[in-house]
Amino acid sequence: MRLLIIEDEPGIARFLKQGLEEEAFAVDVAGTGPAGLALAQAQPYALLLVDWMLPGLSGLEVCQQLRAAHNRTPLIFLTARDAVADTIAGLQAGANDYIKKPFHFEELLERIRVQLRAPGPPAAPERFQVGPIVLDVATHQVHKGGEEIMLTQKEFALLEYLLRHKGKVCRRQSIIENVWDIHFEYNTGVIDVYMNALRKKLKLGKEDEYLQTIRGIGYAARD
Numbered sequence: 484m485r486l487l488i489i490e491d492e493p494g495i496a497r498f499l500k501q502g503l504e505e506e507a508f509a510v511d512v513a514g515t516g517p518a519g520l521a522l523a524q525a526q527p528y529a530l531l532l533v534d535w536m537l538p539g540l541s542g543l544e545v546c547q548q549l550r551a552a553h554n555r556t557p558l559i560f561l562t563a564r565d566a567v568a569d570t571i572a573g574l575q576a577g578a579n580d581y582i583k584k585p586f587h588f589e590e591l592l593e594r595i596r597v598q599l600r601a602p603g604p605p606a607a608p609e610r611f612q613v614g615p616i617v618l619d620v621a622t623h624q625v626h627k628g629g630e631e632i633m634l635t636q637k638e639f640a641l642l643e644y645l646l647r648h649k650g651k652v653c654r655r656q657s658i659i660e661n662v663w664d665i666h667f668e669y670n671t672g673v674i675d676v677y678m679n680a681l682r683k684k685l686k687l688g689k690e691d692e693y694l695q696t697i698r699g700i701g702y703a704a705r706d
Contacts, residue, residue, distance in 0.1 A: 484529035484599065485509040485661070489519030489545065490561065491537050499532065502588050503595075505534070507640045509621070509664045516540025523549055530598055532591075535562035535573070542575050550577035557598040559627050561586075611646035613704045616648050616685060632684055637662070641677050645694065645704040654701040665686045678702060 486503060490496040491514050500510045511528075513519035516537040523531055523545070531549075533542040540548075546558055559580040560573045573581050580594050599701070600609070600621070609621045615628045618639075625632045625642065634642065640662050645653055655671040678694065687693060695703045 484509065485526075486530050486532065486595075487519065487522055487528045488512045488532045489514075489516065489523075489537060489542065490532070490534045491515065492534070495534075495561075498588075499591075502592070505636065506592060506662070507528060507636050507643070508642075509661055514538075516542065516545050520548060523556065524552065531556055531558040531596055532595075533558055533560055533578075535560055535564055535569070543573060543597060546573070548580055552600045557590075559594060559598065561591075569680065590625045611643065611649065613646055613649055614706055616642075616646075616693060620645055627685055634681070634684060638677055638681055638684070641674070642681060642694075647705045652697050652701055652703045674702075 488496055488499050488503075488510060490499065490512065493706070495689060496512050496514070496688055500512055503510050508529075511522060513522050516539040518538070518539075519531075519533065520540060522528075533545055535542040537545070542560055542562070546560075549556070549558070553663045557579045558577065559582060560578050561582055561584060562569070562573075563584045565583050570581050579598055581590055582594060611620075617626045619625075620643065623639065625634055625639065641658070644658060644662050653658050655674055658674055659665050659669055659671050663669075678696075682694060685694075693704060693706070695702055
């Protein structure tokens with residue numbers, strides 16, 4: 484899942500980006516209100532984390548403009564403002580949640596998970612399966628035939644991406660952009676290394692069993 488952080492404090496933005504990437508999220512960052520609004524309007528995100536006080540446009544204005552454009556992506560305000568009137572204003576503008584700085588990362592992470600579990604179009608399925616392989620996003624577990632398979636964060640993210648696009652060919656560039664969050668020309672050979680590790684851990688009998696190599700293009704998850 485890809486999240487967008489709109490935060491003008493570089494230290495806070497780096498802290499949040501690193502922590503969320505360790506939880507297998509892909510993360511984009513914008514440092515101003517206009518830049519964040521443009522990103523949120525240009526591509527779909529699973530969730531937005533928006534600071535209240537931003538240069539160019541306030542977080543409140545970003546939220547209001549998104550909702551006016553019928554963008555219903557879950558949005559959580561991050562703010563040092565603690566007046567009840569501010570909380571009410573944020574929620575009335577269309578925010579889904581509101582967390583006051585300073586906060587514990589674990590609390591923010593749980594609030595994010597609550598929003599991603601909430602009903603509505605932005606929410607994604609929690610479980611994916613191909614053959615006997617089952618991936619559970621909520622518990623961050625993978626099982627094959629009832630046996631739990633221990634994966635690294637990046638292996639899990641790669642498998643999740645392929646299963647979310649089950650039946651479709653995932654091009655190498657798309658994989659590197661969405662799983663590794665790399666948006667420039669890059670040697671995609673790292674994907675092959677992780678695919679080999681995945682197949683070994685999943686004890687797949689042959690190269691095209693469930694996780695297929697599409698020569699010269701990429702990979703596909705197929706029953």
